[in-house]
Amino acid sequence: xxxxxxxxxxxPLIPPKNDVRNNRQNDFQLIYCEGNSVYSSKPVNLRAPFxxxxxxxxxxxxxxxxxxxxxxxxxxxxxxxxxxxxxKARAASVESQNNExxxxxxxxxxxxxxxxxxxxxxxxxxxxxxxxHLTKILSILTNxxxxxxxxxxxxxxxxxxxxxxxxxxxxxxQNYIISIAQLISSGNVKLEIxxxxxxxxx
Amino acid sequence: xxxxxxxxxxxxxxxxxxLTNNCLQQFGDNYSKHEDGNTLGFDVLHEFLKKAxxxxxxxxxxxxxxxMHNFVIDTYLSCKKSLNPNKRKNVxxxxxxxxxxxxxxxxxxxxxxxxx
Numbered sequence: 001x002x003x004x005x006x007x008x009x010x011x012p013l014i015p016p017k018n019d020v021r022n023n024r025q026n027d028f029q030l031i032y033c034e035g036n037s038v039y040s041s042k043p044v045n046l047r048a049p050f051x052x053x054x055x056x057x058x059x060x061x062x063x064x065x066x067x068x069x070x071x072x073x074x075x076x077x078x079x080x081x082x083x084x085x086x087x088k089a090r091a092a093s094v095e096s097q098n099n100e101x102x103x104x105x106x107x108x109x110x111x112x113x114x115x116x117x118x119x120x121x122x123x124x125x126x127x128x129x130x131x132x133h134l135t136k137i138l139s140i141l142t143n144x145x146x147x148x149x150x151x152x153x154x155x156x157x158x159x160x161x162x163x164x165x166x167x168x169x170x171x172x173x174q175n176y177i178i179s180i181a182q183l184i185s186s187g188n189v190k191l192e193i194x195x196x197x198x199x200x201x202x
Numbered sequence: 203x204x205x206x207x208x209x210x211x212x213x214x215x216x217x218x219x220x221l222t223n224n225c226l227q228q229f230g231d232n233y234s235k236h237e238d239g240n241t242l243g244f245d246v247l248h249e250f251l252k253k254a255x256x257x258x259x260x261x262x263x264x265x266x267x268x269x270m271h272n273f274v275i276d277t278y279l280s281c282k283k284s285l286n287p288n289k290r291k292n293v294x295x296x297x298x299x300x301x302x303x304x305x306x307x308x309x310x311x312x313x314x315x316x317x318x
Contacts, residue, residue, distance in 0.1 A: 005294055012292045032275045047275040048268060056265035057258050060306040145289045188289040 001027045034139075037146040041107045108151045111136060112158045119165040130167040133158070138179045141193050156196035163200040171200070203242045207232035247303075255307070269309035270301055277314050 004027060035043040053068065055061040061068065111133050118125065140147065140155045147155070162168060171177065183189050183197040204222035207230040208214060218230040227233050227240045234240060244262055251260050277299075286293060300312040 008294050009292050031271045032278060045275065046268075047272050054269075054308045056269070056307050057255075059258070062306075145286060145291050188287070 004028060034143065034146075035107075037143070038148050038151075039146075108137075108140060108147070108154045108158070112154050112161070115158050115161050119161055119167060125165070125167050127167065127170055130162060131170050131173070134162060134170060134176060138176065138183075141183060141189075141197075142179070144190055144193055152190065152192060156192055159196050159200050203244060203247050205237050205240045205242060207235060207240060251307075258307075260307075265307065266303060266309055270299065273301070273309075273311040274299060277311070 031046040033044040296317040298315040302310040
């Protein structure tokens with residue numbers, strides 16, 4: 001576990017000469033992660049549904065059955081199936097997606113590619129889709145410390161892509177103005193991101 | 203799993219039966235008398251629960267660890283905006299979670315401590 005922690009704090013700055021990570025057992029389990037982070041390109045959320053009973057065994061639950069809010073499983077396998085389905089839905093919800101025709105974008109690269117394709121090769125621009133991408137980019141940039149330098153650069157490029165296109169009209173949304181202004185005014189945001197945000201306004 | 207230095211009884215006048223924190227128990231006269239460092243492994247707890255609830259198919263990972271995961275996620279989400287306020291890269295923070303398992307096998311979160 002100490003080695004894993006050193007991987008986080010030392011290896012990015014002083015790369016190891018003998019990389020033994022491939023032969024080492026991973027002592028950690030990733031139980032929650034937003035998409036596009038350095039730990040996982042896809043969102044992870046292993047939290048069980050809130051409707052699950054706090055009692056692991058119904059036999060020990062003193063409440064009468066009619067007072068139990070949770071759904072009682074019919075078979076032994078059902079809770080696992082239900083849990084898997086709910087986890088999948090919750091993981092997807094971490095990525096704030098609300099467009100029906102939304103194609104899951106697992107990485108910053110895909111967001112950039114999708115934006116590039118839409119803004120350069122299509123005559124009609126769907127502002128809803130652009131807004132969806134912009135929301136994600138701003139969310140990514142707000143949590144920039146979780147990203148690799150490559151992903152930060154790509155997120156900034158995505159921002160500039162919108163700024164230089166006709167889709168820049170989406171900036172009229174007050175929420176985006178506030179988010180970008182917070183990026184610019186924050187003392188803890190990387191300079192590269194702030195420059196991109198300033199250019200976005202200009 | 204932390205244990206107290208004496209058998210639990212509300213009438214027991216020994217204050218060391220109420221809190222199993224190692225930082226307190228280590229000052230008790232019976233510290234390490236029953237278990238080394240008043241600590242037992244999860245496998246011992248599993249064996250105890252299997253004997254105490256012979257009719258229940260107790261699975262530590264499914265019935266307890268997964269509940270602890272829920273609490274870890276909930277607490278993380280409640281405070282994630284205040285974590286790493288200076289947005290430093292290549293850093294980590296350790297959290298110590300205290301859980302309690304009651305007589306109905308419910309898992310409770312007692313407190314979370316942070317270590318710098």
